[in-house]
Amino acid sequence: MPTNPSEYIWPGVIAAQAMYTAAKLRIPDLLASGPKTAVELASECGAHAPTLERLLRSLATLEMFAATPDGRFSNTPLTEALRADHPQSQRDFTMFLTAPFLWRPLGELYESVRTGEPAFERIFGERFFEYLASHAEDAALFNAVMTQGTQWSSQALPAAYDFSRFERLVDVGGGEGGLLRGILEATPRLHGVLFDLPSVVAGAASILKGEIAERCQIVGGDFFESVPEGADAYLMKGIIHDWPDDDAAKILRNARRAIRPGGTLLLCESTVDSSSYPAGLMELLMLVLGGRERSEAEFRALLAATGFSLTRVIPTEMHSLIECHPV
Ligand SMILES: C[S@@+](CC[C@H](N)C(=O)[O-])C[C@H]1O[C@@H](n2cnc3c(N)ncnc32)[C@H](O)[C@@H]1O
Structure with a gap:
């Protein structure tokens, strides 16, 4: 240091x-x-x-x-x-935080802290994912960094958690499918559904290919409207931290409506209770973009308000797996 x-x-x-x-x-x-x-x-x-x-x-x-x-x-x-x-x-990592669509909001952290408003919206006039929908080059960089960043998790999560207990897992906001591919490779009888915005899943067929493609469905949609129904497991990695509480609650309520009785929801997030250098700085990136990191107690409250109970938190090297069940 x-x-x-x-x-x-x-x-x-x-x-x-x-x-x-x-x-x-x-x-x-x-x-x-x-x-x-x-x-x-x-x-x-x-x-x-x-x-x-x-x-x-x-x-x-x-x-x-x-x-x-x-x-x-x-x-x-x-x-x-x-x-x-x-x-x-x-x-891609080098060009990520330094690219104008992230660098400029970070440069206005002061204004965000002063007003409580995300700098991103003030600068670009729309919310982060709305902006990406109409800026293909920045979206491609964002998706590539998410896919590369999730390579580590695609091995660490199946090692930390037994996915073989499930029949069908929906990766909600699963990007281009890198994490789902890792979980399906490690869990031979599991079926998967990749769910993300249509423009994002358009890049998934080259990742979810071969034998995996036979056990995997790719669905484009908007998680503020609905998520694919009837699975026994739903995974959301790095999704809830993108949004303030009211939006996060909408996504969780849609998962609650979709999940099979007795199913499992897994959130893969960093909790602020365990944040350290340099990962702890992610909170400030989320702040200027419009999201937030949360403590375990904050997750517990958000989940309780949306029909889930938090049953355990499994620490992995990089994130925590927050296991929840519908109540
Ligand atoms: C921070 S990224 C996480 C991606 C992936 N889960 C990972 O960990 O690499 C958030 C994801 O949410 C997706 N997303 C944002 N808004 C969405 C919406 N309204 N409906 C579905 N997916 C959405 C984005 O396209 C993006 O892939």
């Missing part, structure tokens, strides 16, 4: 935008074939060469790119990981 407050800010604020700019210009990809001058790079990516050189020289002080003695630039291990074709590519 830093010993001086400014270590969080300098160089973090500037480095974040510098890395975003280099990733967006695809400089790490352009350097995959070997060192290049700023003039060569600028002509390939459509940038202003002398200014690109200033960017690369600044990033080189962070060991992001290296200047060679003959005036060219090369990748370093840090920027190799920003290549789109790197097996553990960090490109």
